[in-house]
Amino acid sequence: MQTLLAEIRACRLCEAHLPLGPRPVVQLGTGARILIIGQAPGTKVHQTGIPWNDPSGDTLRRWLQVSREQFYDPEQIAIMPMGFCYPGRGKSGDLPPRPECAPAWHKRILAALPNVQLTLFIGLYAQRYYLGKRYSTLTENVRHWQEFAPERLPLPHPSPRNRHWLTKNPWFEQEELPVLRARVHEVLKS
Known part of the structure; x- marks a missing residue:
């Protein structure tokens, strides 16, 4: 895992397209039982190098x-x-996540995570890549979360900008969040 992490951190695949330069941000451990697949780091995460180290991360936690x-x-x-x-x-x-990362790295990372029991797909980019195009919108993906559970769960992005989405879709907090929390706690205890 350390070799893989070093290779990822040294990646310069799309350097020419990055306004702040490359700073790959991932968190990996062979014992991980939960995998979070989100979109891409924001500026605060880029500055700190710590994933989800922003208000979106506070909401996600x-x-x-x-x-x-x-x-x-x-x-x-x-x-x-x-x-x-x-x-x-x-x-x-x-902007959307750069398209080079997932094809270049994801298969190798997934192969190095043998203990994952729950994968969370946050946002439409992760959902389309991994869950396919069964549903055309994020809302439809998240609304049909039962079809993917218990090993996979689609989630909206926890950004403060999504308050309108959360207000418009109260079923997410009423129906999916309790199941998500129970599953997270079950997996972390195993």
Whole structure:
């Protein structure tokens, strides 16, 4: 795992397209039982090199009901975004994850994570890549979470910008979050 991590951190595959330069942000441990596949780091995560080290991460940890210590223990939770580096800013927020990362790294990372029992797909990019295009929107993917459970769960992005989505879709907090929390605690105890 250390060799793989060193190779990832040295990656310069899409350097020419990164406004802040490359700084791959992942968290991996061979003992991890939960895998989080998100989109790409934002500027704060790029600056610190710590995944989900921002308000979105605070919300995600609250959703999972895990402490920062649990969340940042790579032997419990692995974190592998679709794009490992900050992709830059677009008109309405951050740009999509760079398309080079997932094909270049994900298979190797997944092979190095033999103990994963639960994978969380956060955002439409991760859901389309791993769950296919069965449903055309994030809302439809998340609404049909039972079809993917208990090993895989699609989630909306926990960004503060998604407050409108959460208000419009109260079933997420009422129906999926309790199941998500129970599954997270079950897997972490195993």
